[in-house]
Amino acid sequence: MSLELITLIVLLGMFIIGSIISVNMGILGITAAFVVGFFVSGLSVDELYAAFPVDMFILLAGVTYLFAIALNNGTLDLIISGGLRLVKGNVGLLPWVLFSLSALLAAVGASTVAIGPILFPIALRLAYQYKINPILMGTLISTGMYAGSFSPLNIFGLVVNGIMHAEKIPHSPLMLFLNCFIFYLLISIVVFVAFGGIRLLKNHTAAQKEAAATVEGNSSNINYNSKENNPTWYKIATLAGIALLITLAIALEMNMGFGAFMVGLVLALMAPKKQADVMKQMPWAVIIMVTGIMTYVGVMEKIGTMDYMTDQIASVGNPVLASLMASYVGGIISAFASTTGFLAAVIPLSAPILQDPSMSAIGVVSALSIAASVVDISPFSTNGALMVANVQGVNERLFFRKLLLIAGLFIALGPGLAWLIFVLMGTPW
Numbered sequence: 001m002s003l004e005l006i007t008l009i010v011l012l013g014m015f016i017i018g019s020i021i022s023v024n025m026g027i028l029g030i031t032a033a034f035v036v037g038f039f040v041s042g043l044s045v046d047e048l049y050a051a052f053p054v055d056m057f058i059l060l061a062g063v064t065y066l067f068a069i070a071l072n073n074g075t076l077d078l079i080i081s082g083g084l085r086l087v088k089g090n091v092g093l094l095p096w097v098l099f100s101l102s103a104l105l106a107a108v109g110a111s112t113v114a115i116g117p118i119l120f121p122i123a124l125r126l127a128y129q130y131k132i133n134p135i136l137m138g139t140l141i142s143t144g145m146y147a148g149s150f151s152p153l154n155i156f157g158l159v160v161n162g163i164m165h166a167e168k169i170p171h172s173p174l175m176l177f178l179n180c181f182i183f184y185l186l187i188s189i190v191v192f193v194a195f196g197g198i199r200l201l202k203n204h205t206a207a208q209k210e211a212a213a214t215v216e217g218n219s220s221n222i223n224y225n226s227k228e229n230n231p232t233w234y235k236i237a238t239l240a241g242i243a244l245l246i247t248l249a250i251a252l253e254m255n256m257g258f259g260a261f262m263v264g265l266v267l268a269l270m271a272p273k274k275q276a277d278v279m280k281q282m283p284w285a286v287i288i289m290v291t292g293i294m295t296y297v298g299v300m301e302k303i304g305t306m307d308y309m310t311d312q313i314a315s316v317g318n319p320v321l322a323s324l325m326a327s328y329v330g331g332i333i334s335a336f337a338s339t340t341g342f343l344a345a346v347i348p349l350s351a352p353i354l355q356d357p358s359m360s361a362i363g364v365v366s367a368l369s370i371a372a373s374v375v376d377i378s379p380f381s382t383n384g385a386l387m388v389a390n391v392q393g394v395n396e397r398l399f400f401r402k403l404l405l406i407a408g409l410f411i412a413l414g415p416g417l418a419w420l421i422f423v424l425m426g427t428p429w
Contacts, residue, residue, distance in 0.1 A: 004308040026292025051298030058257030063117035092200035099144035106148030114249035128392035136195035138387040147184035179366035327371035327415035335378040363422040371415035378407035
């Protein structure tokens with residue numbers, strides 16, 4: 001049995017063990033990385049250290065630290081109040097507000113790494129406060145991001161269009177953006193219906209009445225109008241810090257994790273007596289779980305498992321079938337690894353398919369782009385990890401399993417649906 005297959009079997013075994021036994025999967029991942037990497041494949045300890053996702057750790061730790069401060073001092077509740085006023089108390093519109101906001105930010109060039117850490121903590125706080133399914137809220141942020149991420153201004157669109165240009169393959173940046181936006185809008189509608197969105201729109205729950213009363217200014221029984229939830233100098237400073245972080249991340253492309261630590265430190269120094277419980281509120285178990293699994297995935301990459309799976313695409317002669325295989329390979333790999341990195345690798349490998357005169361190049365590249373990004377709700381990708389790290393009011397382990405199941409459905413259905421629409425059927429435009 002090849003080493004690549006062994007690593008895949010071990011990964012599957014980790015999922016099974018982690019689902020049955022109450023043990024942090026990050027510990028399983030780090031242990032498996034050492035056993036498989038050091039004893040089986042012969043990697044050095046330094047190479048194992050290099051497999052640890054330092055960037056993910058800094059991102060999760062920094063952002064959850066900053067938003068733990070914002071939660072602790074009531075700033076998130078202040079933001080929630082403003083968001084509800086925006087939709088005039090209609091809780092059912094909140095997921096679509098967040099979808100639109102994330103799509104707009106992505107379309108004008110903000111990276112998903114910048115958008116997610118800002119929106120997920122606020123959105124999942126809203127979901128908890130107003131009894132919205134957190135999977136609905138988190139998924140619509142993710143689909144919104146990727147609805148806008150293939151615009152000619154975003155890094156994803158730039159990578160895909162740049163590679164197509166370098167390979168001298170006919171392409172249309174506008175059509176790529178349009179295809180991806182329509183697909184993600186349709187997926188969002190399905191998710192909205194499947195996870196209780198219609199009920200939110202129809203039913204006027206107590207939470208909705210409370211939200212509506214907030215908008216009308218009725219202060220008799222509304223928490224958001226209480227003295228505790230009025231703006232204070234510290235809440236205003238926290239809001240300014242979050243706004244500064246967004247500006248630095250989007251305009252100057254500052255690392256979100258380091259930027260969040262920097263802003264968080266300034267806020268901590270401004271009110272040191274209010275920091276006692278902040279570190280306790282950070283989801284350390286989740287951070288260990290995500291980074292531990294990603295360490296094992298990093299070992300798999302060093303061993304060559306990802307290259308092994310990708311190289312199988314070239315061995316298929318039928319271009320239609322090859323494009324379907326490429327889509328599913330992209331979905332599986334991107335669930336655990338970099339979407340941008342996969343796109344940069346798979347499009348050149350798929351050049352023979354894209355250059356085939358019987359195939360629609362824009363259809364194939366649209367299917368590949370969607371397949372590589374639709375699975376980013378996986379708890380082992382940035383978006384999924386941020387969802388797990390910020391969910392409130394549910395058992396984290398149970399939520400992790402549910403999110404893993406939803407990600408599995410996205411992996412099983414998303415790439416095939418994109419291939420069916422854009423490659424097999426083709427679009428009228």
